[in-house]
Amino acid sequence: MRIVKEAEERKNEILDVAERLFGTKGFDHTSTGDILVEVGIARGTLYYHFQSKEEILDAVIERMIGQMLAKAGTFAKQKEIPVLQRLTLMIRALQINEGWGDGLMEQIHKPQNALMHQKIQERLLAGMNPLLTGLIEEGIAAGICHTDYPAEVAEMTFLYANTAFDALAVQTEEARRQKTTAFIYNLERLLQMEQGSMMQAVLPLFSADVL
Amino acid sequence: MRIVKEAEERKNEILDVAERLFGTKGFDHTSTGDILVEVGIARGTLYYHFQSKEEILDAVIERMIGQMLAKAGTFAKQKEIPVLQRLTLMIRALQINEGWGDGLMEQIHKPQNALMHQKIQERLLAGMNPLLTGLIEEGIAAGICHTDYPAEVAEMTFLYANTAFDALAVQTEEARRQKTTAFIYNLERLLQMEQGSMMQAVLPLFSADVL
DNA sequence: AGAATCAAACCGACAGACAGTCGGTAACAA
DNA sequence: TTGTTACCGACTGTCTGTCGGTTTGATTCT
Numbered sequence: 001m002r003i004v005k006e007a008e009e010r011k012n013e014i015l016d017v018a019e020r021l022f023g024t025k026g027f028d029h030t031s032t033g034d035i036l037v038e039v040g041i042a043r044g045t046l047y048y049h050f051q052s053k054e055e056i057l058d059a060v061i062e063r064m065i066g067q068m069l070a071k072a073g074t075f076a077k078q079k080e081i082p083v084l085q086r087l088t089l090m091i092r093a094l095q096i097n098e099g100w101g102d103g104l105m106e107q108i109h110k111p112q113n114a115l116m117h118q119k120i121q122e123r124l125l126a127g128m129n130p131l132l133t134g135l136i137e138e139g140i141a142a143g144i145c146h147t148d149y150p151a152e153v154a155e156m157t158f159l160y161a162n163t164a165f166d167a168l169a170v171q172t173e174e175a176r177r178q179k180t181t182a183f184i185y186n187l188e189r190l191l192q193m194e195q196g197s198m199m200q201a202v203l204p205l206f207s208a209d210v211l
Numbered sequence: 212m213r214i215v216k217e218a219e220e221r222k223n224e225i226l227d228v229a230e231r232l233f234g235t236k237g238f239d240h241t242s243t244g245d246i247l248v249e250v251g252i253a254r255g256t257l258y259y260h261f262q263s264k265e266e267i268l269d270a271v272i273e274r275m276i277g278q279m280l281a282k283a284g285t286f287a288k289q290k291e292i293p294v295l296q297r298l299t300l301m302i303r304a305l306q307i308n309e310g311w312g313d314g315l316m317e318q319i320h321k322p323q324n325a326l327m328h329q330k331i332q333e334r335l336l337a338g339m340n341p342l343l344t345g346l347i348e349e350g351i352a353a354g355i356c357h358t359d360y361p362a363e364v365a366e367m368t369f370l371y372a373n374t375a376f377d378a379l380a381v382q383t384e385e386a387r388r389q390k391t392t393a394f395i396y397n398l399e400r401l402l403q404m405e406q407g408s409m410m411q412a413v414l415p416l417f418s419a420d421v422l
Numbered sequence: 423a424g425a426a427t428c429a430a431a432c433c434g435a436c437a438g439a440c441a442g443t444c445g446g447t448a449a450c451a452a
Numbered sequence: 453t454t455g456t457t458a459c460c461g462a463c464t465g466t467c468t469g470t471c472g473g474t475t476t477g478a479t480t481c482t
Contacts, residue, residue: 004431004476031467042433047469049431054322111265114325147400152393156371163370182363189358189400215449215458242440253460258442260458 003040011049011059013039019060027057028112061119068094069127076131083139084201090131091202094124109167121162129154136191145191153190157183222260222270224250230271238268239323265326272330279305280338287342294350295412301342302413305335320378332373340365347402356402364401368394 005013017038021030032053036046050056071093075086108117132154139145147153164179188198216224228249232241243264247257261267282304286297319328343365350356358364375390399409 002432002475007431010431032469033467043469044434044471045432048433051469053468111326111330114329115322117329118325119322149393149396152390153397155375156367156394156397159371159374160367163374164366179363182360183367185360186364186367186401189403190397192400213448213459218458221458243442244440254442255444255461256459259460262442264441 007049010041010045014041014046014049014056015060015063018056019064022057022060022116023107026107026110026113027116032056057116057119061116061123065120065123065127068124069131072128072131076134079138083135083142083144084198087132087135088201090128090135094128121159124162125155125158128158132158139191144197145193147191157187157190218260221252221256225252225257225260225267226271226274229267230275233268233271233327234318237318237321237324238327268327268330272327272334276331276334276338279335280342283339283342287345290349294346294353294355295409298343298346299412301339301346305339332370335373336366336369339369343369350402355408356404358402368398368401 014035018030018035021034021038025034032043032046035056036043039046050059072090075081075089075093078086081089107113108120129151133151136145136147136150136154140147140150161183164183184198184202187193187202188195191198225246229241229246232245232249236245243254243257246267247254250257261270283301286292286300286304289297292300318324319331340362344362347356347358347361347365351358351361372394375394395409395413398404398413399406402409
């Protein structure tokens with residue numbers, strides 16, 4: 001018995017399943033067969049909607065990161081909220097994404113998921129950088145920080161945070177505290193902020209329950 | 212006609228070919244078949260010496276990065292050379308590696324090489340961090356820089372340099388200059404060095420002929 | 423209304439490529 | 453002669469992507 005649906009609907013069904021499987025088993029260890037069986041379609045149908053397995057990955061990432069960036073973007077715009085507080089809200093928007101449960105963080109560091117990890121990082125960086133740069137520029141205008149290179153500071157810190165801290169989720173409480181303290185210390189130096197002014201805004205983001 | 216060699220010799224033959232192919236065609240696009248044909252051995256022989264294709268990659272990386280780190284390490288120890296000059300020498304030691312010709316930099320950013328890229332970065336970071344941290348500590352002792360977190364500064368800057376600058380090789384001269392200037396500016400801030408003191412030591416490393 | 427037409431969505435057998443296995447064989451040393 | 457080390461190549465299982473053909477439902481024609 002053949003069930004016909006609109007392309008958009010089918011595509012989303014496929015992406016839903018793929019997102020879940022990629023998140024739990026990893027990209028390499030999820031076969032296209034796994035996906036099409038769970039969706040309940042034939043091989044040909046899968047390749048009618050997507051040209052390749054990698055295109056499915058790209059679409060999954062685009063949909064997921066797109067949502068996260070949209071949320072972060074709305075926070076970024078609310079100029080009535082103080083800059084530091086907005087930063088907190090934006091970063092939280094990135095961390096809370098249903099679907100990619102707790103398993104993802106373990107998954108994403110396994111070597112087999114290098115491709116997924118890289119693509120996510122690239123997309124996230126491209127989307128977040130303008131937002132973060134904007135925030136820093138606001139901070140400069142408000143006189144709470146100073147730098148000649150806001151975009152590069154944003155790039156450097158966000159990139160580092162992403163790479164270092166997702167490896168950090170696995171480590172001890174002790175190591176985490178050291179790393180986060182150092183990170184904020186460095187960030188304050190890069191932006192020539194008052195010592196400790198960033199601490200209270202950002203530190204809670206890295207507490208155990210958030211990671 | 213069967214040719215028998217000592218295991219070490221065969222292993223190195225395999226690694227030589229694998230290194231060249233991974234560097235030119237990428238890891239995913241190099242099949243074990245490609246390797247064993249060029250070495251001139253049978254499938255079984257390849258898997259007699261290595262348990263899997265990934266183990267070959269690991270061995271290739273270990274051998275290559277090991278050599279680079281050894282060179283960098285010898286420079287790091289020569290305390291009669293000024294710290295900044297030693298830094299230059301060490302970084303040069305990483306860039307000059309025969310075999311992985313110019314093609315590698317283009318290769319390594321293609322999505323299919325994410326795994327190789329990640330493994331190289333991880334190994335390089337693990338090896339370089341102690342050396343760089345040592346240098347910074349010497350700098351602190353000499354009074355030319357100041358930070359409470361030398362290891363984290365080393366990690367942050369090296370990680371960023373690796374990620375940002377290998378993407379940079381493709382870009383315009385203009386963009387490169389902006390990024391490198393910003394990078395050094397930020398590095399001087401992180402280490403509270405005199406403005407411009409790092410510039411002359413590090414800038415030549417990023418000129419067109421080196422990249 | 424009923425028939426003819428057409429495109430969008432779907433199917434599943436199949437081809438091609440590839441990683442890894444295994445039982446057996448040649449070379450060499452003890 | 454015996455045992456070990458290095459080597460061989462046919463074979464298996466899995467996976468991605470293809471292709472000719474089929475069903476469905478909407479639109480147009482009679």
